[in-house]
Amino acid sequence: MTVNDIAARLEELAPLDFAEDFDNVGLLVGDPGMEVNGILITLDTLEAVVEEAIEKGCNLIVSFHPIVFKGLKKITGGTYVERVVARAIENRVAIYSIHTALDNVMRGVNGRICDEIGLSDRRILIPRKGLLRKLTTYVPESGRQALLEALFAAGAGEVGNYSSCSFSNTGEGTFLPGEEANPTLGARGQLQREPESQLHLTFTADREKRILRALWENHPYEEVAYEVTSLENSYQQVGMGMVGTLQEALGEKDFLELLKVRFGTPCIRHSELMGNTIRRVAVLGGSGAFAIGAAKAAGADAFVTSDIKYHEFYQAAGELLLADVGHYETEQFTKNLLYDYLTEKIPNFAISLSGTRTNPINYY
Known part of the structure; x- marks a missing residue:
């Protein structure tokens, strides 16, 4: 290899x-x-x-x-x-x-931290923007299903836990083949009116090349009309950090003891103990202080990360427990x-x- x-x-x-x-x-x-x-x-x-x-x-x-x-x-x-x-x-x-x-992937660094702590019901803490694309293309009705199946096989049309997602409109397409054209439908020099479907499918940026290849290889027309547009939507399956739930709530000290054992560290830097129970936990491997606000917004009782600076500990503000277990420790x-x-x-x-x-x- x-x-x-x-x-x-x-x-x-x-x-x-x-x-x-x-x-x-x-x-x-x-x-x-x-x-x-x-x-x-x-x-x-x-x-x-x-x-x-x-x-x-x-x-x-x-x-x-x-x-x-x-x-x-x-x-x-x-x-x-x-x-x-x-x-x-x-x-x-x-x-x-x-x-x-x-x-940034579900099965990545933060997913493994969740495994170690024992978190279920996981989701991405800060979903990534700028990863989603939308393909719009036009195909004669007779070729619609075959093209859709090829695009689905290439990875288009996946939304969260759903696959084969698409939307189509029907209308009339027109085209005039030139003298050197080799039209699938119609004839050179004659205006062709054809019942067509307008297809819309979303996909992630990493799949664009193979989806366009599937489009060109499986579209019946000699010249393929299509558009790829970037979407501002957040992609819920990719992004920084994760948040999940402990099977049983723990007191703050018991939670910190759990972290010491799981991460194999002799000490943990943490914010003020407030006497709360810990059930909802956010995690972010490596330097994660930038996500303290996101952990709060996610309703986390604790945020496990590393490299928190002196003044950043104040951001706990009595709302959650900040636990800095060490950069190496979170990524080990x-x-x-x-x-x-x-x-x-x-x-x-x-x-x-x-x-x-x-x-x-x-x-x-």
Whole structure:
């Protein structure tokens, strides 16, 4: 299998179109056509991780965090980022990052946090905008059903838990084939009036190429009239953070003890205890203070995240419990998530979990 083949499997789980605009995801180092001998999965691509990949015979590193986040102007070994990139290139080791693409899917980072805490009835905390598109096209009545089925098969017309969703209007289409045309209906030089259906189907941005390919390959007309428009609607299945419900309500201290056990951390920074019970919980792996307002709006009793600053703790304002369990701690399950997914997708392939500790924070 090539690097591109592995990337395609990963992007079935977390399409790169779902990543945040500020992010740098996908293949960062290496040849997309290179044959893969082994995969090493890590949270961060450090120098020790590249050495581990070389020792294990793995020439593809799948990393959660991107080693190249901002543009590199030189590679002289002056920083750990430059040394990682140089060492990887020198040893033909490719590096692929999935980062916020995996953050933003239901089965991703935050879904795994929900698994660890035991949350049910989950939904996205901040649904993503700008991901939805609408296809409008026109097809003769005789070809309507076949075209719809092809578009559905390509992934168009999925709305939440529903599939094969579309809307159609009927009307009359007109066209005048030119001298070099090869019309399916009508004749050159003669105005054709044809009963047609106007079809409307929504889809996510990551599916646009294959949906348009299905349109062109299955539409009966020589020239296909269509429009693709961007929608402002939020997409409820993709976005930052999640919110769910504990099976049984817990007191604040019992909830914090649960977090210490599940996240394997000796201490948790938290806002003032108010004597409330915790049932509805919002989570966001990594730096999530920006979502405190969204957690409140979702009716959360507690918000589990990391990297909360001093003044941001005041935003709890007696309305919910803020629990900062640590950046690494919230994302530590990601390696296993990716390992489980890839071993299911490509069994009998050399896939390893990195044994290198990449958490830069220590506790005394």
